[in-house]
Amino acid sequence: MEAPFKEKKLFTPGPLCCSRSVKEAMLVDVGSRDSYFISCVKEIRQRLLEIAQLSESEYTAVPLQGSGTYCVEAVLQTTSPRQGAKVLILANGAYGRRMGQMCEWAGLEMRLEEFPEEQRLDLAKVETILRSDSFSTVAVVHCETSTGIINPVEDVARLVTSLQPGAAMVVDAMSSFGAVPLEVSGSGIDYVVSSANKCLEGVPGFSFAICRTKHLLSCKGNCRVLSLDLVDQHLALDRSGQFRFTPPTHSMLAFRQALREYASSGGLAGRASRYKENRRILREGMKRLGFRELLKEEDAGYIITSFRFPEHERFDFQVFYSKLSEKGQVIYPGKVSSANCFRVGNIGHLFPKDMTTFLGCLEDVMREVGLPVPLS
Ligand SMILES: Cc1ncc(COP(=O)(O)O)c(C=O)c1O
The missing domain is CATH 3.40.640.10 (Type I PLP-dependent aspartate aminotransferase-like (Major domain))
Structure with missing residues (x-):
């Protein structure tokens, strides 16, 4: 019999998480x-x-x-x-x-x-x-x-x-x-x-x-x-x-x-402030782990963030993606032609605690695959 599907957190631009x-x-x-x-x-x-x-x-x-x-x-x-x-x-x-x-x-x-x-x-x-x-x-x-x-x-x-x-x-x-x-x-x-x-x-x-x-x-x-x-x-x-x-x-x-x-929940102002807070937590955490963003701060919005692939032999996006998914965290591949990136969205029914959990799982995956923490 097929194993029951366990819901994951979707850090993607859609489909994305919805409230119960x-x-x-x-x-x-x-x-x-x-x-x-x-x-x-x-x-x-x-x-x-x-x-x-x-x-x-x-x-x-x-x-x-x-x-x-x-x-x-x-x-x-x-x-x-x-x-x-x-x-x-x-x-x-x-x-x-x-x-x-x-x-x-x-x-x-x-x-x-x-x-x-x-x-x-x-x-x-x-x-x-x-x-x-x-x-x-x-x-x-x-x-x-x-x-x-x-x-x-x-x-x-x-x-x-x-x-x-x-x-x-x-x-x-x-x-x-x-x-x-x-x-x-x-x-x-x-x-x-x-x-x-x-x-x-x-x-x-x-x-x-x-x-x-x-x-x-x-x-x-x-x-x-x-x-x-x-x-x-x-x-x-x-x-x-x-x-x-x-x-x-x-x-x-x-x-x-x-x-x-x-x-x-406050209309546009409410939604913008939750997404901005999600993005702030993500940004600070990813910086602490040594990831680099694709965009300059003044150009980046607060919907989704592109991070450059770490330049390290132990980094393989497919493995990284699968291990995160096993921990219930779904990210998205990059979509730019000029650089290798992955994307992390913070829209949908996601809250600051979800961003913190995500960062914890990401750090665990980095250690599991043998990446230095933080990336050098
Ligand atoms: C800016 C933009 N345009 C168009 C689309 C296509 O939408 P859909 O995948 O729902 O067809 C997307 C999907 O993420 C998008 O972000």
């Missing part, structure tokens, strides 16, 4: 047309706008089945007219480059501008690019989770508003929404994308786009993929409160509970 009460909220079967479920969807959409500090008269929150990638793809498809579309992607990591891949697969004309992975987007260069051409959509990542860097997306949006007023300004805020402040309306951001299973601490199953309604409605007929059409998804939700196709009912029930817990 969020998971328990799923223990009910509900029909998609049931008024109970329709009111759950309504509450979720309202709460998402509240978190983004946006009014229902100007913006709409549109949940979509599937992980975060589906919704980013939906926004790029929906904002690109069938004739004359040109998407500008400003990328300094894997998630930015993935948007380029989406355009390639969709046959959309695009310009993928790559910036160094270890630095924030350079606004002077962004300005030069914006002056050099005309774009229908400009897309950028807020927290580039492949390194943990936080990009100055509001500044980019202001440049887009003044230099490319006709373009849709799209922010992939997948791993930052709800925990890192983002000025949406004032900076001219038209679309923000995130998912249930990031800083809002729901279970995986759907993602969502917060859209400037007027712009969204101007996109009718653009999308080349039925299931990714955000205009139709929005219209159906507004008309009947229902999804067009089978909704992730259990994930939505869990997410409503997660949003209630988010509000009662």
Whole structure:
């Protein structure tokens, strides 16, 4: 018989740990047309706008089945007219480059501008690019989770508003929404994308786009993929409160509970302060153990941290990862092309005591594999 699975702590950018009460909220079967479920969807959409500090008269929150990638793809498809579309992607990591891949697969004309992975987007260069051409959509990542860097997306949006007023300004805020402040309306951001299973601490199953309604409605007929059409998804939700196709009912029930817990634990300020404290403990502990961070302090956010592999013959990432996992601690491989790194996230239902336990386990693993403590 298969051994029972023992839950582990996930120090990853998702799937990530959720509270027991969020998971328990799923223990009910509900029909998609049931008024109970329709009111759950309504509450979720309202709460998402509240978190983004946006009014229902100007913006709409549109949940979509599937992980975060589906919704980013939906926004790029929906904002690109069938004739004359040109998407500008400003990328300094894997998630930015993935948007380029989406355009390639969709046959959309695009310009993928790559910036160094270890630095924030350079606004002077962004300005030069914006002056050099005309774009229908400009897309950028807020927290580039492949390194943990936080990009100055509001500044980019202001440049887009003044230099490319006709373009849709799209922010992939997948791993930052709800925990890192983002000025949406004032900076001219038209679309923000995130998912249930990031800083809002729901279970995986759907993602969502917060859209400037007027712009969204101007996109009718653009999308080349039925299931990714955000205009139709929005219209159906507004008309009947229902999804067009089978909704992730259990994930939505869990997410409503997660949003209630988010509000009662201090909203964005509460979440940011817990994650910052998690990160402070991690950072100090890793420094004491001799690990070096990839990013400079001023560029690093408080969502996820990239650490360089120790330069030591006894270090083997696979062994390191497996031994930590055996102790119930799950880390993430690196995702930068310029350096060998691993990543440790501190988002999700993780608390300072979890960070301290993690550091203790890491130190034990270092000794077990024969690494010096601290690393020299
Ligand atoms: C910034 C960013 N964009 C996109 C994604 C893709 O999301 P998913 O893996 O849910 O499809 C992620 C996932 O971590 C992310 O961090």
